[in-house]
Amino acid sequence: MTAPATPQELFALWADVRLQGLPSPALVRHVHVQAQLRRLHQTAPDLFQLEEVGRSVEDRALRLVRVGTGPRHILLWSQMHGDEPTATTALLDLFEYLRRHRAHPRVARLLFALTLHAVPMLNPDGAERFQRRNAQGIDVNRDALALQTPEGRTLKALRDRLQPSLGFNLHNQSWRTAVGGGTAQPASISLLAPPFDASRGDNPGRVLAKKVCAVIRDALEPLAPGQIGRYDDSFEVRAFGDNLVRWGTPTVLIETGPWPSAEPDEPLLRLNFVALVSALDALASGAVEHADLERYESIPLNDSKGMLHLVIQGAHVFGEAGEAFLADVGVAAAQAVRTREGTASVVLSGSIEELGDLRVYGAVERVDGTGLTVVPLPSGDVKVGDSLPLPPRSERTLRVGLPAELMLLRPVEPAGHYRVERIICYER
Secondary structure, X not given: OOOOOOHHHHHHXXXXXXXXXXXXXXXXXXXXXXXXXXXXXXXXXXXEEEEEEEEOOOOOEEEEEEEOOOOEEEEEEEOOOOOOOHHHHHHHHHHHHHHHOOOOHHHHHHHHHEEEXXXXXXXXXXXXXXXXXXXXXXXXXXXXXXXXXXXXXXXXXXXXXXXXOEEEEEEEOOOOOEEOOOOOOEOOEEXXXXXXXOOOOOOHHHHHHHHHHHHHHHHHOOOOOOOEEEOOOOOOOOOHHHHHHHHOOOEEEEEEOOOOOOOOHHHHHHHHHHXXXXXXXXXXXXXXXXXXXXXXXXXXXXXXXXEEEEEEEEEEEEXXXXXXXXXXXXXXXXXXXXEEOOEEEEEEEEEEXXXXXXXXXXXXXXXXXXXXXXXXXXXXXXXXOOEEEOOOHHHXXXXXXXXXXXXXXXXXXXXXXXXXXXXXXXXX
């Protein structure tokens, strides 16, 4: 039997198969996805079949990609939340891997054993706006029962027609999510085998999903040690993942979270690619049947508020009343899309989310605030190195909810003057 690729091999392979010419995931739109799907079909029509399976509220085509000829049918869908884009690009990279390496024994085995059905962008109207909900303002992932959205009806109809043996539900989670247990590590990937009812019991399908999660954990931990978490398994009666299990299709939830660097997209795309290829290979080879369930059960639970983007430690801070006090200042941030002069770009939007003793939080960046005073950034032209008096009391106040537009001041001579040591300015 052909041995599975190691995580390190897949990690390196992604650089060879990643699609060139696409914008960052947050800027990938329906037009980009459709162009890539047409290219796949044109370059390998015997491998990739395309089918329009629905239309969005704003009449964008919902296309299904089918690849493989195996008896085991797998359904994958991404971006049912329009501002959760990572797996959409990862699926396109997965297709490119299958196209380029179709003759490799591992890929040939996968294509022979499995038939993959994928909807890379289920909520294109939300993606166009980079917003969670669809153009009706409905959360598609809370529409499994009411089926008020055309996107939700499309996914339900696909499940009923294909009767897949497993589904992959691909999302992004808040950048505040940390691995629990006091690790202060970002939950870069969170996994879940969702329950089928409030008792959170097991059946053969859920056991299979747990084993797939165990395979993914083992593949990703060498690449992101300590950064794999387990998503909350509370039963959500309206959610697709939970209801697919109830309808007979167990699901694997993959939630992409924060990565501790200024440029998180590439490492997170790599992790998604490694996760998907490893899971599909284990399903194709049968190795998934031998996965250790304890490797799933022992994944640390997430801490949904345990991560911050920036922590300024031990600085002088002015609250809404009283004198200055020593405190940590915590900034939470998330990707946002801003359009200026007709050009869209991805920015980090941040605000003050925590104030006080923040020692329990993880952070992408920590700043030593010893001897510094943190105040809001004033309007006007201020730059690092300027010397200026402390702003009036009314303009020194920090509080939770303010935009993360700050300056760090160090006292200098003459008395009462401060040097601007650093300016912190996230987008609003």
